[in-house]
Amino acid sequence: MRHLLAALPLLALGCSHSLTTATRDTGDDAADPDVDTDTDGDTDADTDSDSDTDTDTGPAPTFERVQNPYVGARFYVSDEYAAKIEVSKAKAPSSLHAAMDTVAAQPTAVWLDRIAAIAGSDEVMGLRDHLDAAVVQQRAHPDEPLLVTFVVYDLPDRDCAARASNGELKLEADGMRRYKEEYIDVIADVLASDEAYGALRVVLVVEPDSLPNLVTNLDSHAACRVAEPAYKEGIAYAVSQLSTVDNAYIYLDIAHSGWLGWDHQEKAAALYRGVLEDAGGASLVSGFATNVSNYSTLDERFDPYGDINGNMDLIVGFYEWNRMIDERTFVDRMRTFFPDHGFVIDTGRSGWPTRSDGPMDLRTHRGNWCNVSDAGIGERPQPAPAPGVHAYVWIKPPGESDGIADPSATDPNDEGKRFDPMCGGADVTREKGQPVPTDALPGAPHAGHWFHEQFVMLVDNANPPL
Numbered sequence: 001m002r003h004l005l006a007a008l009p010l011l012a013l014g015c016s017h018s019l020t021t022a023t024r025d026t027g028d029d030a031a032d033p034d035v036d037t038d039t040d041g042d043t044d045a046d047t048d049s050d051s052d053t054d055t056d057t058g059p060a061p062t063f064e065r066v067q068n069p070y071v072g073a074r075f076y077v078s079d080e081y082a083a084k085i086e087v088s089k090a091k092a093p094s095s096l097h098a099a100m101d102t103v104a105a106q107p108t109a110v111w112l113d114r115i116a117a118i119a120g121s122d123e124v125m126g127l128r129d130h131l132d133a134a135v136v137q138q139r140a141h142p143d144e145p146l147l148v149t150f151v152v153y154d155l156p157d158r159d160c161a162a163r164a165s166n167g168e169l170k171l172e173a174d175g176m177r178r179y180k181e182e183y184i185d186v187i188a189d190v191l192a193s194d195e196a197y198g199a200l201r202v203v204l205v206v207e208p209d210s211l212p213n214l215v216t217n218l219d220s221h222a223a224c225r226v227a228e229p230a231y232k233e234g235i236a237y238a239v240s241q242l243s244t245v246d247n248a249y250i251y252l253d254i255a256h257s258g259w260l261g262w263d264h265q266e267k268a269a270a271l272y273r274g275v276l277e278d279a280g281g282a283s284l285v286s287g288f289a290t291n292v293s294n295y296s297t298l299d300e301r302f303d304p305y306g307d308i309n310g311n312m313d314l315i316v317g318f319y320e321w322n323r324m325i326d327e328r329t330f331v332d333r334m335r336t337f338f339p340d341h342g343f344v345i346d347t348g349r350s351g352w353p354t355r356s357d358g359p360m361d362l363r364t365h366r367g368n369w370c371n372v373s374d375a376g377i378g379e380r381p382q383p384a385p386a387p388g389v390h391a392y393v394w395i396k397p398p399g400e401s402d403g404i405a406d407p408s409a410t411d412p413n414d415e416g417k418r419f420d421p422m423c424g425g426a427d428v429t430r431e432k433g434q435p436v437p438t439d440a441l442p443g444a445p446h447a448g449h450w451f452h453e454q455f456v457m458l459v460d461n462a463n464p465p466l
């Protein structure tokens, strides 16, 4: 294991940023404010050597709060993600190698999907490891702020309307206290524990699917009714605590066009406003994240409602009268409720083939969400691509599974993941009673685990091409 950051403490002395980092009780972390902590997880000792030398030059950047953190920033690229791609590359046709290299150089979010993910392990980088690596990337380009993204994802009774991403914390087993004390507080403490971290732009995407489940799934899912007060309390707590970190930019997950696209927007806006009020105010968050881990099209070229009679089958079947046919339309609608906030759109898997004679989205049903076949990587991460859109981002790292495909998978796993029928090969019965294919690829591992075959498909189908 190499200590990449040996040069950094010296540089930190010259650091003059505007943050107060010493006010928190950072527990054990405070004992070692030095960034030269054990930087493990560096499995591929390749690209770092130039960064090491670069860290010897220039003063540490100053943090300055801006409205859209993506503008003018470089984005953190995870060596850990690149290492997964290396493994796939070794097994993939050489015609895809260059494209895979392009993917490996893109920024992806780091999911803190359980308490142990914060500390990491000998095999997996933790929060501090990623922050340290981000600081190295920052110092290599001292003139540009470095933006790094984490997903905060460990609510008690998580994923109340599905099973694939059920989590480790249970309300009935002290889950709310543990969420606050062992998870949110610890993340906030680590972020504030080191001056060098304070110069980064830290984006936090908070709790995918949770509030949207409270908008649409209370009637259909008893588990969501049980979880409702906890999700509200947990997210309000997360926002209130994480927003004390001066350089954190918080985005609340707000589902996607195929979920909150019908007449749910007002109800959703009211719910989000209420939770933000409980947290201390809507201005504590930068905005909202859409399409996280989903496959909705960014910008459909086909307008089904332009000829309602001619497209009736599609409108009734595929769109189910949902007027929000893509993410851009959905974001434009949600912006009317939150004009002072920005949106980020996960485009990691929205790269459907461009066409205008039918929906680009090739799913059998827009509700399909698990390891969808024929999907491709979408728009590259980029800042300010459209009005009100802070960025296109890759929050779900392309190639990581949405859920296990094997219905007999009952293996106990410490992550709490389970088989969900939406990830299996059998048709599922949806609201209207008719069986619908899931579109799920066979052979998928548990959610979050690397799924080689899916990765190859996503790269191959990328649009725009890689």
Ligand code: GLC
Binding pocket: 111, 113, 164, 165, 293, 396, 397, 400, 401, 402, 447, 448, 449
């Ligand atoms: C999923 C998983 C989570 C994983 C994430 C990113 O929703 O539940 O464990 O980290 O996706 O792949």
